Amino acid sequence: xxxxxWLLMLHxxxxxxxxxxxxxxxxxxxxxxxxERPSETALLLRxxxxxxxxxxxxxxxxxxxxxxxxHDLGFSIGAAWIWISLALWVVANALGGIGGRHQxxxxxxxxxxxxxxxxxTDELRALLRDVKGTAVSYIAGxxxxxxxxxxxxxxxx
Amino acid sequence: MTLLAYSRAFWPLxxxxxxxxxxxxxxxxxxVILFAAHRRPDALVLRRAAFTSLLVAIPAWAVTLACAYWxxxxxxxSNANATWLGIGHGVLEPGLVVLLAAIGCTYWWKRTGAAIxxxxxxxxxxxxxxxxxxxxxxxxxxxx
Numbered sequence: 017x018x019x020x021x022w023l024l025m026l027h028x029x030x031x032x033x034x035x036x037x038x039x040x041x042x043x044x045x046x047x048x049x050x051x052e053r054p055s056e057t058a059l060l061l062r063x064x065x066x067x068x069x070x071x072x073x074x075x076x077x078x079x080x081x082x083x084x085x086x087h088d089l090g091f092s093i094g095a096a097w098i099w100i101s102l103a104l105w106v107v108a109n110a111l112g113g114i115g116g117r118h119q120x121x122x123x124x125x126x127x128x129x130x131x132x133x134x135x136x137t138d139e140l141r142a143l144l145r146d147v148k149g150t151a152v153s154y155i156a157g158x159x160x161x162x163x164x165x166x167x168x169x170x171x172x173x
Numbered sequence: 174m175t176l177l178a179y180s181r182a183f184w185p186l187x188x189x190x191x192x193x194x195x196x197x198x199x200x201x202x203x204x205v206i207l208f209a210a211h212r213r214p215d216a217l218v219l220r221r222a223a224f225t226s227l228l229v230a231i232p233a234w235a236v237t238l239a240c241a242y243w244x245x246x247x248x249x250x251s252n253a254n255a256t257w258l259g260i261g262h263g264v265l266e267p268g269l270v271v272l273l274a275a276i277g278c279t280y281w282w283k284r285t286g287a288a289i290x291x292x293x294x295x296x297x298x299x300x301x302x303x304x305x306x307x308x309x310x311x312x313x314x315x316x317x
Contacts, residue, residue, distance in 0.1 A: 017314055025314035032197055032309055039198025040205065043229060047222045056218035059209075066205045161191075168187045 023085045030077025031167075035160060037071035038112070042157065045119060048126075049144045055130035057144065061123035068116075075109060091173060097166045104159045104166075111156035118149035185243035192236030193309060199229040200272075200302050203279070207295035214291065220283040223294065227276045234272060238265050256317025264308035271301045 017025075041064050048060035086098055122143045129140060143149075203226035210219040241261065245251050250258065275297040282290035310316075 017316075021314050025310055028313035029310060032194055035194040036197035036201055039195050040202035040226075043199060043202040043226050044205070044222070047218075047225060051218055053218075056216070059213065059216060059218060060222060063205050063209055066209075067201070070201075164191065164194075165187065168190065169183050 020085070020088055023081050023088055027078060027081035027085055030074045030081060031164075032074070033070045034074030034078055035164065037067045037074055038157065038160060041067040041071065042153070045153070048122075052136070053130070053134050054126040054136055054140060055134050057136075057140070058123055058126035058130050061119055061126065064119060071112075075105075079105065095173060097169070097171050097173065101163050101166045104163045108156050108159035108163065111152050111159065115149065115153040115156055118143075118146065118152065122149075182244075182247065185240045185247060188236055189240035189244060192233050192240060193305075195233035196230050196237055197302075197305050197309070199226050199233060200275075200298060200305060202226040203230070203275070204295070204298045204302050207279075207291065207298055210291055211295070214286070214288055217286075220279070220286065220291075224276070224279045224283045227272070227279055227298070230272060231276075234265070234269065241265065255315070257311045257315045260311035260316065261308050264304045268301065268304055268308075271297060271304065275301055 044060050044064045044067070048057045048064070051057045051060060082101075086095075091098060122140070125140050125143060129135065129137060203223050206219050206223040206226060210216065210223065213219060245253075245258075275294055278290050278294035278297055281287065282294050
């Protein structure tokens with residue numbers, strides 16, 4: 017395999033970890049919101065943490081191998097689609113971090129309620145369905161999807 | 174969007190990659206749940222969650238396969254016998270049997286709570302996850 021093929025393979029493998037890990041986290045989060053008891057919500061939200069290491073490897077890998085490929089394939093330094101992708105990468109990660117902190121607050125409250133009778137409260141339900149928290153995660157997902165669009169479309173190249 | 178609509182190669186490749194990533198994510202979520210369930214075999218919520226995660230994989234599998242044929246048709250690869258294409262088809266098509274076996278075992282586990290069903294489901298799901306990783310590495314690295 018050529019250097020370019022190696023780089024492309026590693027870049028796409030990292031993208032699979034990034035997007036696939038985010039999909040897994042999204043599924044676990046959606047299941048946690050629908051769970052009936054706080055102990056179930058807490059259990060599923062704890063599992064979301066297992067998706068963080070692959071997502072982190074993917075996030076770092078897409079950037080490192082992406083920039084290497086940029087140089088290797090000789091794309092222009094002013095290629096707008098690459099700069100926009102980099103900006104979206106920053107947005108997706110920043111919002112993903114904010115969404116993660118929101119999930120952590122929900123998990124902590126669910127764990128407290130699970131230890132005290134395991135009955136859901138309006139506070140937990142409101143936190144799990146919080147519009148801002150949900151919107152942040154959706155925008156992070158949309159930014160990730162937009163990166164995928166740009167990577168495949170490569171407008172102007 | 175108009176430009177995208179005219180870009181013949183965009184939609185099949187975009188949907189193929191998105192489908193494959195969603196398939197990988199759904200099977201990964203199921204694997205995480207199934208392995209966590211070893212420590213919490215009593216948790217019904219985990220049995221339900223593993224089953225639901227694997228169900229998400231089915232439409233993702235269908236989109237990945239349909240778009241693979243769309244790309245092959247567009248790019249004249251229908252009769253190509255490249256190794257990487259063979260690995261991709263080999264994992265995606267017969268691999269459906271493995272995915273359905275994982276779903277079947279998870280359903281059995283969800284209904285009965287039998288520990289053996291959970292262990293088999295975890296094993297089969299892990300095998301399928303490894304097969305998916307081999308397939309996407311082969312396809313992106315154009316092995317052979």
